Amino acid sequence: MIDIHFIVNPIAGSGDHSFSETFLQDYFEEERYNITIKSSGHKGHAIDLTKESIHQQADIIVACGGDGTINEVASALVGTTIPLGIVPVGSGNGLACNLNIPKNLKKALYVIKNNQRRAIDVGSVNKRYFFSNTGFGFTANVIGNYEASQERTLLCYMKATLKSFQYYFKKEETVISINDDLEVVNPFLVFISNSNVMGYNMSLTPKASLTDGLLDVVIVPQIGRLRMLLFGFCVLIKRPELLKDVKCYQTSHIKLFRKKGSFFESQIDGELSQIDTVELSVSIEEKSLTVLV
Ligand SMILES: Nc1ncnc2c1ncn2[C@@H]1O[C@H](COP(=O)(O)OP(=O)(O)OP(=O)(O)O)[C@@H](O)[C@H]1O
Incomplete structure (x- = not known):
């Protein structure tokens, strides 16, 4: 089984996201995937949720939001072997655009399912x-x-x-x-x-x-x-x-x-x-x- 954890920022972009287990199960078959959805409640919360998911041995962790959410989720993933998935439901979506990750929800979910991986550089400001x-x-x-x-x-x-x-x-x-x-x-x-x-x-x-x-x-x-x-x-x-x-x-x-x-x-x-x-x-x-x- 592949454990995928979705960390959703409910206020990113238009704030109108339709993530539910039933919805996601249409794309990720129950026999192959375990889906977990977590919602961030405040600024910085996605960092703690991601650390918890790492501890829970998630195979893939997906940031659902914009660049701010990606920053929080990815910061906890740097140096681990767990890949970051991105569902770009933010406003600017700069990183997703550079990575050619589609804004269309279904297409973005297929990118995650395809499991094609790329290692990217990470910048740091005083760590x-x-x-x-x-x-x-x-x-x-x-x-x-x-x-x-x-x-x-x-x-x-x-x-x-x-x-x-x-x-x-x-x-x-x-x-x-x-x-x-x-x-x-x-x-x-x-x-x-x-x-x-x-x-x-x-x-x-x-x-x-x-x-x-x-x-x-x-x-x-x-x-x-x-x-x-x-x-x-x-x-x-x-x-x-x-x-x-x-x-x-x-x-x-x-x-x-x-x-x-x-x-x-x-x-x-x-x-x-x-x-x-x-x-x-x-x-x-x-x-x-x-x-x-
Ligand atoms: N429940 C919440 N309530 C308020 N703010 C939240 C909540 N969850 C996360 N946040 C914060 O919302 C901020 C904006 O998120 P994010 O950058 O993902 O969206 P965006 O600004 O719409 O997209 P982009 O950065 O691509 O323009 C982040 O700082 C994040 O920490």
């Missing part, structure tokens, strides 16, 4: 994992406004971005060091990505690969409002590098030092996170998560 991307400065501010809007739709994401364009000002002063030599002081935006999709099919790092052992880094220095708008347009057409101020790098590690401000305002896989240290080390662990694709 906290990310699978899609992390960001500081402006991108974190956008996520802060997006979370405050209480709704997870593309329209709300656009409104959050516009609000940041209008009101964002940099609170912390940072120095960034890439590969221990090149230094950038106090940029407007730092975006570090493992994946080539940010969410909602948009990308700041269209050339990123989940299996190249490298992080794709985009750094934008302090720029005026007009250039910010131009940058927004370049992102929409997936050519951020067209703005000549933008610097793109590929690296295996990057360090950020905070000179001013009480914390790093960051986003990790689309969730706001305030990190209370003066130094951040961002690196990549090669092929340390197995995913069903």
Whole structure:
């Protein structure tokens, strides 16, 4: 028998998911599969549910949600041999999009049943994992406004971005060091990505690969409002590098030092996170998560 545990985030995306054992049993025959469904009750809960499923010796653990849910489930799976299944019922679904996992529920379930596995790289920020991307400065501010809007739709994401364009000002002063030599002081935006999709099919790092052992880094220095708008347009057409101020790098590690401000305002896989240290080390662990694709 194959034990599949589904960890469902009931508020991800539209929040309208039809997961029940009877429904799933239509796709996973009773004679071959044991199905368990668990629902997360609050932020961070999916980590505990996944750890419990690992303890219960699940053969496959499936994250049903968006990038935030995947982050919680996958963080507990890094370094284990248990594969992660993904049912992308979130809003942005950046990682699922990079992995070509269909948004159609039935097709996503067939991907899990097919049991085709791929090992992917995993990013870490001071030992906290990310699978899609992390960001500081402006991108974190956008996520802060997006979370405050209480709704997870593309329209709300656009409104959050516009609000940041209008009101964002940099609170912390940072120095960034890439590969221990090149230094950038106090940029407007730092975006570090493992994946080539940010969410909602948009990308700041269209050339990123989940299996190249490298992080794709985009750094934008302090720029005026007009250039910010131009940058927004370049992102929409997936050519951020067209703005000549933008610097793109590929690296295996990057360090950020905070000179001013009480914390790093960051986003990790689309969730706001305030990190209370003066130094951040961002690196990549090669092929340390197995995913069903
Ligand atoms: N029962 C719950 N109530 C409130 N929040 C929850 C609950 N369960 C999980 N969460 C949190 O919901 C947040 C959003 O989840 P998730 O990222 O999966 O969906 P999404 O934002 O719609 O998708 P995406 O990140 O792809 O845009 C996560 O931080 C997660 O921890």
